[in-house]
Amino acid sequence: MLALRADLLDFSAVPAWGDTGLHGVRWRPDHWLVVGDDGRIADVRPGAEGPPEGARAEDHRGRLLLPGFVDTHVHMPQLDVIASFGAELLDWLERYTFPSERAYADPGVSARGAARFLDALLAHGTTAAVVFPTVHRASAEALFAAAAERGMRIVAGKVLMDRHAPDGLRDDVAQAERDCIDLIDRWHGRGRAAYAVTVRFAPTSTPAQLAMAGALCRADPTLYMQTHVAENREEVRWVSALFPDARSYLDVYAGAGLLHARSVLAHGIWLDDLDRAALREAGAQVAFCPSSNLFLGSGLFDWPGTAAAGAKVTVASDVGGGTSLSMLRTLAEGYKVQALGGRRLTAWVALHAATRGAAEALGLGHEIGRLEPGAMADLCLWDWAVGTVDAHRLSVARDLHERCFAWMTLADERHLAATWVAGRERHRRAAAPAGLAGAAA
Ligand code: GUN
Ligand code: ZN
Numbered sequence: 001m002l003a004l005r006a007d008l009l010d011f012s013a014v015p016a017w018g019d020t021g022l023h024g025v026r027w028r029p030d031h032w033l034v035v036g037d038d039g040r041i042a043d044v045r046p047g048a049e050g051p052p053e054g055a056r057a058e059d060h061r062g063r064l065l066l067p068g069f070v071d072t073h074v075h076m077p078q079l080d081v082i083a084s085f086g087a088e089l090l091d092w093l094e095r096y097t098f099p100s101e102r103a104y105a106d107p108g109v110s111a112r113g114a115a116r117f118l119d120a121l122l123a124h125g126t127t128a129a130v131v132f133p134t135v136h137r138a139s140a141e142a143l144f145a146a147a148a149e150r151g152m153r154i155v156a157g158k159v160l161m162d163r164h165a166p167d168g169l170r171d172d173v174a175q176a177e178r179d180c181i182d183l184i185d186r187w188h189g190r191g192r193a194a195y196a197v198t199v200r201f202a203p204t205s206t207p208a209q210l211a212m213a214g215a216l217c218r219a220d221p222t223l224y225m226q227t228h229v230a231e232n233r234e235e236v237r238w239v240s241a242l243f244p245d246a247r248s249y250l251d252v253y254a255g256a257g258l259l260h261a262r263s264v265l266a267h268g269i270w271l272d273d274l275d276r277a278a279l280r281e282a283g284a285q286v287a288f289c290p291s292s293n294l295f296l297g298s299g300l301f302d303w304p305g306t307a308a309a310g311a312k313v314t315v316a317s318d319v320g321g322g323t324s325l326s327m328l329r330t331l332a333e334g335y336k337v338q339a340l341g342g343r344r345l346t347a348w349v350a351l352h353a354a355t356r357g358a359a360e361a362l363g364l365g366h367e368i369g370r371l372e373p374g375a376m377a378d379l380c381l382w383d384w385a386v387g388t389v390d391a392h393r394l395s396v397a398r399d400l401h402e403r404c405f406a407w408m409t410l411a412d413e414r415h416l417a418a419t420w421v422a423g424r425e426r427h428r429r430a431a432a433p434a435g436l437a438g439a440a441a
């Protein structure tokens with residue numbers, strides 16, 4: 001049994017847009033969180049009560065304990081191309097992304113890439129993710145195997161692309177279907193893995209492949225579906241030329257049976273009201289990818305407008321279009337994107353979306369995203385401050401929202417002290433910055 005003493009922050013309800021009050025916020029300063037040997041949270045109790053008899057106790061008073069972050073859209077092979085200069089989406093895919101993804105046909109490259117990627121997620125405070133590997137079956141296999149070794153909750157699937165991609169990066173409908181069925185048999189529902197039918201985006205799949213993908217989803221409604229939608233204006237124009245009968249980009253997926261409650265659609269910047277209504281009716285989610293949208297110059301996503309239309313919104317790094325695996329940096333970029341649209345993202349809406357909100361949107365609210373008995377102990381321990389600027393800023397904060405908002409905006413992976421997955425320690429920072437750990441608490 002493990003017991004961690006810290007300031008606990010999570011959410012009991014959905015915070016309202018723009019509300020800096022404490023509705024839905026569960027703030028439990030100086031509490032013990034007790035983890036059972038089954039890897040689940042067993043108890044939460046005030047610090048003064050002490051840890052249970054026999055527990056391995058760690059006293060982290062003055063630090064912040066949060067559920068591990070959930071990144072709902074990220075590309076495993078794109079640590080190879082993160083921070084590539086000078087291109088918008090379609091050009092960036094051609095110049096950087098496609099050439100680098102070819103190497104993942106090699107199972108050794110995939111195994112090393114999967115280990116590097118998952119260890120990096122854990123070192124950035126992300127314990128669960130919805131992930132694109134590559135078109136190669138070996139890359140999905142490597143990702144699932146590496147996630148199982150680390151006990152991580154992962155949603156992933158072999159990427160489908162049978163056109164408009166270079167040699168070495170295309171499948172065909174029959175082979176792709178066999179690979180999907182085999183990977184589903186091997187991994188879907190095994191441990192903490194779930195399979196996502198993974199259409200890269202409409203331009204790289206023929207109508208026949210989209211139909212095959214839709215048939216897989218219809219045959220097993222417990223499967224997820226992940227793709228990209230309406231990210232870039234040139235991409236949207238290309239899709240309307242390729243699919244002249246579809247009402248919209250999103251309608252291409254809807255028509256193929258790919259829009260449902262387990263669909264995760266990255267970006268969704270250039271959707272219209274009918275699209276948003278379709279997302280609501282399907283119960284699908286949009287993964288807002290702010291650092292990617294800024295870096296590739298894709299556009300400014302309207303979060304409250306999309307949410308008000310009834311669509312679920314989660315937040316994602318989209319590395320390597322995105323420039324950091326850190327969900328804190330991603331949320332800080334999210335604030336700036338919303339600010340450019342005259343909207344204000346509170347720390348509560350942001351942190352909820354990256355934890356419990358994402359968990360619930362994925363139908364995993366019982367398992368991840370909250371600090372409650374019964375949930376898996378996927379946990380991250382954070383320093384409030386690691387330098388003089390953040391320590392000073394937090395020391396003059398007047399209320400909890402101000403403090404958490406400043407932390408969210410200034411903190412990154414340097415603030416992460418340790419990560420546990422299902423109660424097992426999977427990351428620990430080598431040494432706390434001298435004299436500053438918890439300085440502002
Ligand atoms: N659209 C199709 N593929 C990709 C990708 O790898 N990254 C992003 N950001 N958009 C895409
Ligand atoms: Zn992406």
